[in-house]
Amino acid sequence: MKAIVQDRYGSPDTLSLRETAQPRPSSGEVLVRVRAAAVNAYDWHIMRGDPYVLRLAARSLRGPRFRIRGRDVAGVVDAVGDGVTGLSPGDEVYGDSGESDGAFAEYVCVPAERLAPKPAKLTFEQAAAVPLxxxxxxxxxxxxxxxxxxxxxxxxxxxxxxxxxxxxxxxxxxxxxxxxxxxxxxxxxxxxxxxxxxxxxxxxxxxxxxxxxxxxxxxxxxxxxxxxxxxxxxxxxxxxxxxxxxxxxxxxxxxxxxxxxxxxxxxxxxxxxxSGSSNRELLTSLTELIEAGRVEPVIDRDFPLEKTAEAIRYLETEHARAKVVITL
The missing domain is CATH 3.40.50.720 (NAD(P)-binding Rossmann-like Domain)
Incomplete structure (x- = not known):
């Protein structure tokens, strides 16, 4: 599969589009075919390894522990691991992959408790902008x-x-x-x-x-x-x-x-x-607000997967407003 991979801390130039092995869901995980992902300040901090105390906390001084960037994801369930209930292949979902990242790719494994059904009124791009x-x-x-x-x-x-x-x-x-x-x-x-x-x-x-x-x-x-x-x-x-x-x-x-x-x-x-970190309870509450018309995600700009580095560079300039989305 295609993914945005990073080997060392640094500027968006350290990000590259590569062919990598497709992940397999472990127990309690869901394999999601990514339709859209979103860029967060979190992604910038991990990419840069900034502030430096983050490197100490992660016990990784040269580069990120997990090589594929991205947390927010919206897509379609491709497979489920052992013990997963309530989600089946073909379901449209959205959520947060957590600190293991991996959403800037064609497929990502996400803990089931970090996913919820995608709000019906949202596109995949809009849904990806919501979780974190x-x-x-x-x-x-x-x-x-x-x-x-x-x-x-x-x-x-x-x-x-x-x-x-x-x-x-x-x-x-x-x-x-x-x-x-x-x-x-x-x-x-x-x-x-x-x-x-x-x-x-x-x-x-x-x-x-x-x-x-x-x-x-x-x-x-x-x-x-x-x-x-x-x-x-x-x-x-x-x-x-x-x-x-x-x-x-x-x-x-x-x-x-x-x-x-x-x-x-x-x-x-x-x-x-x-600090924020999505889970099913939070996503369900957000879905209720979205379906009631009380909350609507706002997207500034979207970029294709191969231009993820450009998307994060755009965020880094601090001119971005609302959400920046990666489409697949």
Whole structure:
């Protein structure tokens, strides 16, 4: 089969399209014939091995442990391993292959608990855009953020992959949403339901008078003091390790997260960090929101498999908005 393979950490130039052996599903796994996959900031971090602490955590200093990139996937079940129930060959599914990656390929093996039936109203391309970004937004707002109807939430990085889902999910949960983005994305986040939009090229939300019960920071481009300044006295600040940077960092977004963990011990404000990883329960919740018309994935651009390096390079420039999708 054709797959995007990487042998060492580095730029998108380290990615190459190669012929590799087709995987076979182990017990509890499903072999999916990939129809579409999506690019995430996670893929960039693994590709670059950035921040460097990730290399230590993975116990792999020269290159990624798993050579085929990609997590988000939508496709058709080709075969199932022992012990898998509820899924059969021919079923249309979507999900997240997890830290073993492998989705930028014609076939990928995915743990069954990380897959769910594809929402009927979505194309494969749209479905592939949902799992990791949608799950991250849902976990952040519903679980880590404990967002309640009537609360005011600020989403910093509202036009990104996670941000576009966060705006919609926050509205579905009954919140009043303020979205922070650049000028060119104001119309987009407004169309997603944001009640207020702050164009950061013209206005600094940290210097405003508004206060929020929940601040969801998805880009890590502001100081901890700035983010806390716009919280209510007992509000919640959520820090995510997402986003891409110029690279070459030791801790990357983890630096802000570490400072947040330390500061949380000395304030009434709640400071927490979170990360997303899809599972069937989260995907089922997202499907319900999608089928109800409350959430719709937004795709910036799609690329064929052979241009995956170009797709990640596009994401790396930080000009991408919403989701970038790989089609097969």
């Amino acid at each position: 970004a949608g799950s991250t937004a849902l976990v952040g707002l519903r679980d880590a953020g404990r967002l309640r109807a009537g609360q005011h939430v600020l989403v910093n990085g509202a036009s990104g992959g996670v941000g576009t889902f966060a705006v919609q999910i926050a509205k579905a949960l009954g919140a009043t949403v303020t979205a922070v983005c650049s000028t060119r994305n104001v119309e987009l986040v407004t169309s997603l339901g944001a009640d207020h939009v702050v164009d950061y090229t013209r206005e600094d939300f940290a210097r405003g008078m508004n206060r929020y019960e929940l601040v969801l920071d998805l880009v890590g481009n502001r100081s901890l003091a700035d983010l806390r300044r716009v919280l209510t006295p007992e509000g919640t600040l959520l820090l995510s390790g997402g986003g891409v940077s110029r690279g070459g960092s030791v801790f990357g977004p983890m630096g802000l997260i570490i400072r947040g963990r330390l500061a949380s011990r000395f304030t009434r404000q709640r400071i927490a960090d979170f």
